[in-house]
Amino acid sequence: MMKKMGKRLIAVWMLGVMLVSFTACSKTNDPEDEQDGKEVHVEQDKGKAEKKVIKLFHRFPDEPFNSFIEETVAQYEADNPDIDIVVTSAQNKPYKEKIKVVVGSNDCPDVFFSWSGEFSERFLREGLIMDLSEAYNKDTEWQNSLLASQVNEYRSGDVLYGIPFRLDAKMMFYNIDMFNDYNLEIPKTWDQFIEVCQTLKDKGITPIAYGNQNQWPSSHYIGSINQMVVNNETRLKDLDPTTGEFTDPNYVKALEYYQQLIPYFNDSVNGLPHDMARNNFAHSKAAMLFAELVEIPYLADENADLNYGMFGFPLIPGEGDPTLLTGSPEGFVISSKTKYPEESIAFLKYFTGPEVGKKEVQQVGWFNAGIGIVEGLVDQKLLEAYEVIKNADKMAGWFDASLYSTVANEYLTAISDLTNGDVTPEEAMKKIQKVAKEAQKTSQE
């Protein structure tokens, strides 16, 4: 009998051990415990009031951008001793995936990076990010410190849901020396553009450097072409997942325009990442590159002596709006679940404001929407770029970020196939129409 009791006791004890180990597991899973830095703070601040912890999640882990953000945050913490900002970051592609997972969890970062347009708006539809309109509308000082045209990119109807952190637009970069060598003029229209490409090709020069391994670069070409050949209302209707159809024949036309460029790209477009194409342009292996203004610092890093200029995407006659500038600011939003809404807003205001903006452009060559941030700036390229954005009345956001996720995926896949010559423009649009139709159903639920 005693023996049996003993065995039972052991069994119960083992069960107990197991349960304890379960709770121990769940404890170490708490991400706050994993923040080594934070624990140190807690140790130091014993006896003082608890610090308010704001979690910041961004997608700029590369240098010098990461250091710039760390410095800016450290400065803010020094100025606001009651605030502790915990920074985490991830690269572009993993960021897109991670943010979608954490945004629905209880560990959502308080302030986080988010693309304007559909990418953020679906969070808005689910009530996951904060409506900043009230705070912004009340604060005239805040309003006056930012470029309205850029802030507006973070609006959906009357709702303001984010503030820009870096302004961006797409321009055709060209090698001035090469253009001079062959007496080429900056092409304004599509036909002139093709002519320039042909001349360069005849001289044995790769006209356009292009790397589409990660598929997003193609969306900037198609986005820009669509804006010019597709009626603006139709285009905007199609960007809305609930009404998007992509049945307008001009979309096929846009892909045909894109096809015309394929002979002028370097070989193996789909096997080359964009940064490698950029390096080829920087080292004069190609005459042109369709690039973002935020890439200027990278070009300077790669080859500081490169003599290059930029021009807008050549005009294509069509039903669209040629005045639209392809690009949109990238910025930060605030989680609607944050424990410290006011503190988060205050931090966001500082982080995306003119004071940080001035340092941002000097240190890393990016501009935010702050007014007067280019004072004292000497870099002519950056000044030129800033003028382009400042003078744009209307922006057309990144095409892939403006689309519903499955439609964007299908579109990019189709262009990737088109680039390899595996499908025709008509076939490509048919596939996209099919997915758009599905998206109409699923996005409404």
Added chain:
Amino acid sequence: MLKRKKIVPYYYILPGLLMILFFVYVPVISNFVYSFFRLSSYSSGKVFVGFDNYIKLFTSDTFFIMIKNNTLYAVISLIVQVGFGTIIALFIESKLTGRLRNVYRNIYFIPALISLTAVGLLFNFVYSPEVGLLNSALRAMGLQNLTQAWLGNSKTAIFSIIAMSQWQFTGYITLLMVVAIQNVPKDYIEAAAIDGAGPIRKAFSIMIPLVKEQLLVCSIITIIGAFKLFTEVYATTSGGPGNSSQVLGVYLYQNAFLHDKMGLAAATGVLIFVITVTISIIQIVVTKSGKV
């Protein structure tokens, strides 16, 4: 009293049983349940849609591409990893290698030790169209015509990924086969030698029949691995260009975390589960014993 005694052992396996239940069977069953819903990671909405997700999966344009790619991966892996792996194992265990036996074993096994992601990144460089090792080697040999954008061409992408996996895992299968071959009693081989059997005859008449079970296990491991394929594709092409190198694992991941279609991802998971379980059952039936 006797009957009660029999209960006691169950207390001992209870913790293990509960853990398996919680960490293995509950997720599998809930995945099965989720596959009948439309649900997303960040919205609260959870709609019962019946077989909708399955219909979507089976009618999607990529479905046949995925099945084709996974099957291609399985067939080529069987030929290269199990086929050549066994030949290499026989070679290593033959008299030809002599004292260098251990060195050979390690050389073949080393690729299997590198993390999948690292191998993916490594081969991104190998296959890079302009500066990549493979194209540079081809150019150096005067074979310019064969240079390719290996991962960027829809015709070569999946084969490039499969080739990378063969490089990595042939050594692993080799090692498994070496262990089995070492267990073949020496007397048989000596007896065959006395009868005048050469190395090839020895391999086919003695070694291979005696390591049949191990061969089968290796084949099953390889086939199941082929249908669970994920990292190799994700780290190189993410299924591109177009959808040419798409496989079930990457499709599942992209739907879950990129397009927020958890239900469709769960349905894909169920399909992978069904395929791999079927293969396992075949293994158990064929070997009759189920022993490994």
